[in-house]
Amino acid sequence: MTALPPAVLLPRRARLRAAVEYVHEHVAEPLSVSDIAGAAGLSVRATQEAFQRHLDQTPMTYLLRTRLERVRRDLMQADVTGTSVQAIARRWGFAHLGRFSAAYRNEFGEYPRATLRS
Numbered sequence: 001m002t003a004l005p006p007a008v009l010l011p012r013r014a015r016l017r018a019a020v021e022y023v024h025e026h027v028a029e030p031l032s033v034s035d036i037a038g039a040a041g042l043s044v045r046a047t048q049e050a051f052q053r054h055l056d057q058t059p060m061t062y063l064l065r066t067r068l069e070r071v072r073r074d075l076m077q078a079d080v081t082g083t084s085v086q087a088i089a090r091r092w093g094f095a096h097l098g099r100f101s102a103a104y105r106n107e108f109g110e111y112p113r114a115t116l117r118s
Contacts (some may be wrong), residue, residue, distance in 0.1 A: 007054040015040045019059065027066050028093050033059050047069045067092045068107045071100075075115040086110045 004024075008017040013086045019040035023031070036059050037047035049058045085096055089112070094100035104112045 005055055013054060015042050019047055023063050023066055025065060027070060031063055064103060068104055072108060074113055074114060077078055078116060080116055085116055
């Protein structure tokens, strides 16, 4: 499992932690800010503010980055001959491969295919 950001580990941030844990538990599923907020017992606005204040990103950006990290981990562990980038991307909830590839390159500085081959 991916480590949680230190900012959510403080007891007074239990609801934010619940939101982050929900993202990690449901990362491959279609999620909305409303889903994340509901799991944490917060309003959508309070969820957005908590993510921005304590994690310096929106809930949807956090979800995207979490998905990209899972893809990267899988690509690095995959057998290059029996795995496709497309299959791994789809497993983690990416439907549009062009947008996925651009987001991956923006996050990691290389295309997913390069990670798979390394």
